[in-house]
Amino acid sequence: MITDSFVKTMEDIVGKEYVRSSEADMELYSYDASLIGGKPGLVVFPGTTEEVSKVMREAYKAGIPNVGRGFATNLSGGTIIRFQGLVVVLSRFNQILEIHPESKYAVVQTGVTNLEIQEAVSPLGMFYAPDPASQKVSTIGGNIGENSGGPRCLKYGVTSNHILGLKMVLADGEIVDIGGPSLDPPGYDIRGLMIGSEGCLGVATEITVRIVPKTESVITMLAIYDDVSSAASTVAAIMKAGIVPLTLEMMDNMIIQAVEKGGSCGYPIDAAAVLIIEVEGITTGLKEQAEQVNRICMETGCREVRTAKTQAERELLWKGRKGAFGAICNLSPNYLVNDGCVLRSDLPVVLDRVKEISEKYGCPVANVFHAGDGNLHPLLMFDSRNAAEVDQVHKAGWDIMKICAEFGGTISGEHGIGEEKRDAMTMVFSGHDLNTQRRVKKALDPKDLLNPQKVIPLVPEGSDQLPDTKPTVLKRLGGETASGVGEAMAAIRKAAGEKKAVRIAGKGTFNGFGNALKQEVVVLDSLNMTDFIEYDKDNQFITVGSGVTLEALQAKLGGENQWLPIRPPFCDGATTIGAVVAMATVGPERLAYGAPRDLLLGLQYIDASGSMVSTGGRVVKNVAGFDMTRLLTGSLGTLGFITESTWKTATRPEICKKISASGSFANCFEAGLNIVKSHLQAALVTITPGEGGQATLSAGFEGLEMVVDSQVERCSEVMKSAALSVDGAEQYPLLEGYLGSAFAALWAVPFTLQADVVISQGADFVSRLSPIARPAELLLDAAHGRVYAGFDALTGEQWQKIDALAASCKGHCRLLKAPESFAGEHDLFGASRPEWRLSHLVKQALDPHKVFAPGALPGRI
């Protein structure tokens, strides 16, 4: 309840002019871009993180529910607070704080719009990849809350793939820095958990985003169709051909009409559907790729393909696409937009079903969507002044979500669950899955004050949890029925009953990783979990049991000319997939393909009670619920026994070629950075030291032969211009890469260090490392600021110094490998970080009796 004294407290914190409480003001904060409405009791406009912290601390003390709000373009009611709650408006956080093109990151305040980031980094030759259609007006804070997508995420992935760090205010007002400009901070992927948590776990005030160099060329095509299903088959055919366009957007006739009524954007008004297809890359080979796309279009029933001739033409096409939601008002006052996601091969039939639903409830439907991702946006039209229409449209929306779940997809690809889709969560998750997510919420927001009653269905009256039901619509394969899982469940239950701890193992690649366990443990292995649960080559994903080896997996995918685009260091063909997920281990080729956290679509795992929990799914965009997939990825077997994982797969590149050059370490580093920030699209860039202060810089290129050859050629010029002598180019094998022997050498010594620092300080770190402890082996992943170093010996004092050195380079480090005696005495993840507290809260909530690998986590929990 908001009292006069609470209002006074707020005025003291933020100043009187930044507190609003009139009836008119409450009306103004009672809506967002969705159909949900509800009046708050007070609105405050803090101007600094400290003010947000004070506001939230007071709200916590007074027990007042609250929600952080940017520009409220939310499409699922996520920014609506009821119960006379408090709205914390973040519109004053509108500054871009830092831009570091060399290190590929920028720090911005939460109320900066997505487009303002693009405009700020563009003159420096960079861009921020996620581009939700609302980018002109949606704030980065909102993008984080929803894990927004956008047309470009077909190629680049969603918001979560591009956020490095967050400054957050927690429910009780504590300010905590999560992640930062350096990759993969030790501890759980709390940043991954926060992104897409819809304001339920904290309020972000400053955000560190990854920015990447602009591409050299882009070709924009408008493919015009006389029927929707042909357009859908083009989408499937393009992806099947192994092309990854930048965008693959579809608009149907109804949406074209709405847009064109608001001013011509160049779409033919008589088309049944259009596709906006963009391909991008270095200029060489791009025209050929566009021609191939053109050919596929024409082979799959396209009427005509037009290519944008000028930047203005391109912008006009995008203006229409990005304004499509708003343009609906030219046909009807209101719309309800669904954003379910299905496999793209299911698009034609799902679209038919959507049409049937629209007819059944008498709500006309317009479709605009991210076709390449299978992410639908049926816009159901109605007039909110008519109560009967409102009722019908909600029913229609519900049925569309059901269809998406029935086809094995998800209920929300990018707009969030909020309040609107909350009750539909049971379509795709079991009661136990949802209770698990509730526990995470409770761990971080014990009083349930942060955006309450969102995302997770409400518990029945008189109960403190949801009934343990199966998902009402979605059928998940695998799970308990997969081989080896039932036994593992029983074993965990038994161990828990006997109060014994367990440690999960695969083939033993990473045995001993993490802090030394202080007690006796039962070792459970995944070796019987060898099922290939589902492989869909056309939709490019695979679900496998954790005991499947990398070798077996790659062999299976190789049969369809696909692969899992990872070469995890220190692993061999016998390493299990489960180990890769639990360790989130990743090599330098993440530059081109991403890390496991970027490639994983869903997981199933056995929790501390011996029950199955499902996370994510099998579609490429999925924001249903908290991002438990990322939380589990890299959790070192401390939250559960991951039994299966679903991965995005990729078409195998035609050729892999590296070019190497030698010179001084400094010159190698300079050239390495130049390659990274150029238009070249290297898959990896690495530096290894050689004799007499010399070093070798190598860059790998993977893809079509013609494109690779051209890039190798241009890369050698970059190398030469940094005074390096080019040693020549050579092919390397796809699965093994060219670093096998370097990693083997790093693993052959007693101590193996992995340090992550900001990219531009990679060389600095290396040069300052030697005086502390001279590494026997060294490898610098120049594109990511990651240093691997092997030591024959290391003292506790040296370790502390190295840890401090990494911190001084805005980074962190860990010992991947250390002798037992050393591991028993030191924390292998370095000095304590404030954000570890959150990891421990999550661990405590999900594994209260410390069943899984107690003590292995950073901070020894």
Add this chain to the structure above:
Amino acid sequence: MTVSANYDAIAKCNKCGFCHVACPIFRATGHESGVARGRLAMLRGLIEGRVEWNHELEDPLFTCLGCGACTTNCFGAVPTADLVLNARSEYFERVGKKPAHRLLFEHLLPYPKRLHLAARAAALGKNSGASKVAKAMGLLRIFGRDLPKAEGIVEKLPTTSFRGTTRPETYAGQGKDLNIGYFVGCGVDVIQVDAGAATFNSLKRIGKSVTVLNNCCCGLPPWSYGDIENTKVLAEKNLKVFAEADVDVIVTDCSSCASFLKEYRKVFAGEPQKLELVEETRKKLRDVVEFLYTAEFGASGDKEAAVVDSYHDAHGSGSAAVQAVMKNSGKTVVTYHDPCHAVRGQGIKSESRELLKSIPNVEFREMAEADWCCGGAGSYALTHYDLSQKVLDRKIGNLKKTEADILVTSCPACMIQLAWGIRKHGLNTKIFHISEMTAYKEGLTA
């Protein structure tokens, strides 16, 4: 017309939020009351009975600059500015009108002579440092509560109005056959008399005759305040002046006046007998920017085509003030501010730039957000001082980045506001009306 009568137009807003990015007021305040979506939600709340008619409506209804940027950014083109000012009139009826507005709208604006007198009195007061005299006269106080801060905006008022020296009558020109009517807006008349002189000289060179019209205020100020009755009084007076003047075109050097004069049909909606005259007049109306552009680069019309020749034959003395700023060697950097009433009100954008680029030794440098409102918005700067300053600061920030020597625009209200911003931020940039720039160019060919 009541707010309820606009229900359909108001309900067309589906709250997508795209207006947030375009609204200068929202960008300054971050408050939902300062953006089209919020203003429309208020109006809808009023219609649906969730919101009451009371003083709480003041922000949503009166902080709108009326710049129209939201409508341009809206796929449904919801005319928020019109809907809001329409609601203002209902607000006055239900909640009450400030007597100060009455004085201005009913007793000053319809009578050019009274306005001249009042301005002269204020000028004497200000120029002699005894601004208390002006205050006592209540002239400026009519604008409302923020006046004490706002008074610094108008640095110096001329002691003689434009039409005080150039009487409203017909003057012979050097052109061949075009008879031009010169509509003198209040701003040019009492404040930017130099711009008025430059326009007048240009028109004389182009036209066979130039009639300085005895018009009164165009009506935009009361219209913006939702005072439709007083707007009609002014509009009718002007229509009579137009009908009596025997001219081919009517030119004004105030883009706000030009835009509003072209929109008189809004004022007389529902009075078909007047619309014919309104339409006839509209065809003759020209913003000085489009008129000078036609003169410089040619026209599609028949009679106006003749303008081109006579214009290029014209010689003049040029504008000494512009001359003083132009660099002796190298390029002088010039940038342009689009008045809302030119760019959105009349769709004039490229013409001004072409005119400026045609001036020798000018490097035209586009300013970021050139078409964003400066916060002047007629008398807005006087009624909502703090807010208008935030909008202005953003504008001056963009101006600064251009490092321009000269800032040009075509609306007296913008000029007052921008000049104040330049002074406040200590910039060396000088501001000129586009007429003064063309007058300078003509001087070069002399």
